[in-house]
Each structure stands twice: as C-alpha cells, then as structure tokens.
Amino acid sequence: MGDYRTKEIVDRYKFRFTKTLGQNFLVDDKVIEDLVNGAEITSQDFVIEIGPGVGNLTREILKKAKKVTAIEIDRDLIPILEEELKEFDNFQLVHKDALKIDYNEIIGEETKVKLVANLPYYLTTPIIARLLNGKYDFESLTVMIQKEVADRIHAKPSTKEYGSLSLLIQYYCDTSVIRTVPPTCFLPRPKVDSIIIRLHRLSKPRVEVNNEELFFKIIRSSFNMRRKTLPNGLKVLGFSKELIEQAFKETNIDLMRRGETLSIEEFAMLANNIDELSNN
Structure with missing residues (x-):
C-alpha cells in the first residue's frame, strides 16, 4: 500500500x-x-x-x-x-x-x-x-x-x-x-x-574527560593515520615526544599500540593525562 x-x-x-x-x-x-x-x-x-x-x-x-x-x-x-x-x-x-x-x-x-x-x-x-x-x-x-x-x-x-x-x-x-x-x-x-x-x-557522557576538544582531536588524529603507532599519530597535535611518552607511561598504555586498539576509556585516560601534563 x-x-x-x-x-x-x-x-x-x-x-x-x-x-x-x-x-x-x-x-x-x-x-x-x-x-x-x-x-x-x-x-x-x-x-x-x-x-x-x-x-x-x-x-x-x-x-x-x-x-x-x-x-x-x-x-x-x-x-x-x-x-x-x-x-x-x-x-x-x-x-x-x-x-x-x-x-x-x-x-x-x-x-x-x-x-x-x-x-x-x-x-x-x-x-x-x-x-x-x-x-x-x-x-x-x-x-x-x-x-x-x-x-x-x-x-x-x-x-x-x-x-x-x-x-x-x-x-x-x-x-x-x-x-x-x-x-x-x-x-x-x-x-x-x-x-x-x-x-x-545518555544523561552524561560515557567517560569523564577534562577537555572534550582535545579528547576528540586525539581520537581523530589516531584514526587519520591508522597504520601508525599512537605516538606517531599524535605528533600532529604539537605535543613534544617527551610529553606524549610520559602520558603513555602514566596511563599504562603501550607506546607501540595503534589507535584502533584503544577503548573509549583508554582514550579518555590518555586525553586527561596529556591535558594535565601540557598544563603543568
């Protein structure tokens, strides 16, 4: 009909x-x-x-x-x-x-x-x-x-x-x-x-992030270069190699991982650590 x-x-x-x-x-x-x-x-x-x-x-x-x-x-x-x-x-x-x-x-x-x-x-x-x-x-x-x-x-x-x-x-x-x-x-x-x-x-976002803009920038950068490890993908954001490595260490995320392997919770932890380290 x-x-x-x-x-x-x-x-x-x-x-x-x-x-x-x-x-x-x-x-x-x-x-x-x-x-x-x-x-x-x-x-x-x-x-x-x-x-x-x-x-x-x-x-x-x-x-x-x-x-x-x-x-x-x-x-x-x-x-x-x-x-x-x-x-x-x-x-x-x-x-x-x-x-x-x-x-x-x-x-x-x-x-x-x-x-x-x-x-x-x-x-x-x-x-x-x-x-x-x-x-x-x-x-x-x-x-x-x-x-x-x-x-x-x-x-x-x-x-x-x-x-x-x-x-x-x-x-x-x-x-x-x-x-x-x-x-x-x-x-x-x-x-x-x-x-x-x-x-x-949701009544509130699934994960708590300090800086939403940075959180989504990190996600986009990670998937724009899917074949690269995360630290290499994040270089375009302008953070130093030392800061990125420190953030990975503090969140207990292996430096050799690619963005497509990270859960939303891991992306949130990484973004929060990078945000805190860059503001100190």
Missing part, C-alpha cells in the same frame, strides 16, 4: 527526484510502523523529523506525537507536504538545510524531544555529528541509515569498522538496532541494505 501511495503522490505532483539530495522515499508500511514504534513516540513527545519526503512516515508520527516539526531542504516537496498533511493541526514544516539550522530555535521550550530521520546516505555522519556535538537537548535519535554506517557505529576496538564515529556515538549514546531494511522498501531503490537504529542520549 505504501509503495502505491508514494508512486501516486509522485505522479500526481509530477515530482522529480534530485540525485544530489540522495532521495530514497520509504514506501513499506511495515517498516514505517517499525520505525515509529522503535522511536517509542508518545503523546507527550515533540518530534523533529529530518527529510520527510512526501510525508508517509510523517503521517504516522503525527498520529502519535504531541507535535511534529519537519525539516525539508527540497523546495519542490514543500507544497506536497503542506497539501498531504493539511489535516493535522500538530504539524509544522520548516524549509531549511538540516546541516545549518539551529535546533534550539525549533526546540524552544519543549522538554520531551525526539528526532526521527530517514537520512540520505551522504548526510548520515555529518547530521549525527552535528546533533551530538551541538549539545541539543533531545532524548533520542531514531534514524534509517546505510548498513555500512551502522556497522561503524557498533564497531568494537581492533576491527576495521572501528573509528571516530564509533567513539563519538559511544561517548554520547546507548544504541539499539531496530531492524534491517532491504532496498525494495524504498522509491527509488538504493543499492544497499539499510538499518533502523535508535541512539538514546
């Missing part, structure tokens, strides 16, 4: 997909139901949806949420969404770029905030990073993403998928996979499987 409805809307409004926006509209009713249920939306929730498409998912969220604000960048979709969802008085549409918007302006005085998105693959990492690093006050982010990105999010140390994204999300969130979604559930069909994943925001 969802497939037919989406095609009918696309044909009626003579909508043309924009390849550069990575548009793949969700058309499977069961997947939409699973995504809404996975987001655990209640009548007390204010939901921000990123990339509503023609509104199939939006419609189901609107039936459960207190209010939904959808952010859509494609101007051709604005009149379609306004017409298709005009029956809902708890719907607001914002025609802006989700990567540039100030989410605090949208959240306002709302206290129970959840985000939902069927994200274009090219936007997945920058959107998640922006939402988490921006310190916006939301309970959860439930997203449809490329399976490859979901694998990176759940990756463990010493695997090829483990990297900066894994640690960023571990730092801020607990995660749970809701389901796998095959290409047949989209219009047009992507070439790979997708995953619905829920990121539940």
